[in-house]
Amino acid sequence: MKKIFITIFIALLGTVFVVAQENSETTVKNSFTIEEATEFAKKHAYEVISTGYEMQQAKKKIWETIATGLPQVSAEANYNDNLELQTSLLPAKIFDPEAGDDAFVPVKFGQQYTSDASITATQLIFDGTYIVGLKASKVYYQLSADKMDKVKEGIQEGVMLAYYYVLAAEDNYETLKETLASSKKIYEEAKAYYEEGLREDTDADQAALSVANITAKVNEAQRSIVTARMALKYLMGLDVNSRIELESTLDQLINYVLITEQQQALDFSTHIDYRILETQLQAQQLMVKKEQATYLPTLSAFYRYGKNASTNEWNVFDKDTEWFTSSILGFKISLPVFSSGIRYSKVMQQKLALYEVENQIDQKLQEMKQNKLVAENDLATAKANYFTSEKSKQLAKKIFDKTKLKYTEGVSNSFELSQNEQQYLEAHSTHVEATLELLKANIAYEKAIGILLNE
Incomplete structure (x- = not known):
């Protein structure tokens, strides 16, 4: 068991x-995947976290504004040791009717030790600036939320670009490795032919030079991958030394761009820059109302309850000490009468600021329309360049492969092979650049029409 x-x-x-x-x-x-990477970054990127703290502060600001209109209670207590009581002069006639009119008697009132304690409660009844301020605090929070969306849009753009660069760098690295393997094979053959006396030493030297050049390119491409991956992890909010794998492929991302309809309508309401300006417009309208509210009276109520005592003994809490109670209930009204134009000037300043925001909105509308047209043209150009570079790469590869075959058969020389190899690598590099430009142009287009954040 x-x-x-x-x-x-x-x-x-x-x-x-x-x-x-x-x-x-x-x-x-x-x-x-690229979608998972952007969603992860929207939650864990350093800038997103910092902006989240700003949103929390804005939320607390709303309660701070609300609380100013709720009852406020304060307490106060004092204990005094009158080291030297104040002396007052009383007419001597009070004590001696026969005294002259200019005669005074010094008298000290009070006792050495005094103490008092009170509690006061106040309540705001009406204040126009408070009502407007309450609305403004909510708009202020909305501005923080809009800023968060703007930050997330920037993070998404940065992560997508970094993701593209990693994939492009890896694709470039694989192509260079294949070319290097082929060049090494050609070098071994050229070296063997030279040792047998079938080729000149320049063929072997040219092949060795080609291997050295491509090896340098391979090492550079490998370092580019490391750098691109570190940039991606940093933007995502990951430890730069952590391991990360990319599930989306370059072909998948390119096909998405090529098959997606690019003639989409511009919806201003979804564009984060326009939404921010609309919120700023609401905030500025409230600022005008806030200054206008200073013309209105303010009304508040208060209640005060207190006790006080005085004695010649230091212990004011002795049982023989008598405490006296006082209480008061009152209302306070403040009515602005004349300010020599200060209030009017402040109202006009805020109105002018409002006109400025309205002008910025009109400008932004035209700018967004222009950006959409530019982005559409840039994307169309990027597509055309991509197809051209792809065709050029295929042709360069075909020429290079045929030259390699001719070289092994002894029909072509090493100089021609080296030229065609360089031509192929240049065509490949141009194609990689065209691919990145296509993906970047698509990001710019989606950002211009305001759908990048929602993708």
């Missing part, structure tokens, strides 16, 4: 370990 219990315990322990390991693996994700 003891052995059975030990066996069951070990089995249960192993199960718990496996489950814990599976949970650990699922919580730490290191493989991302």
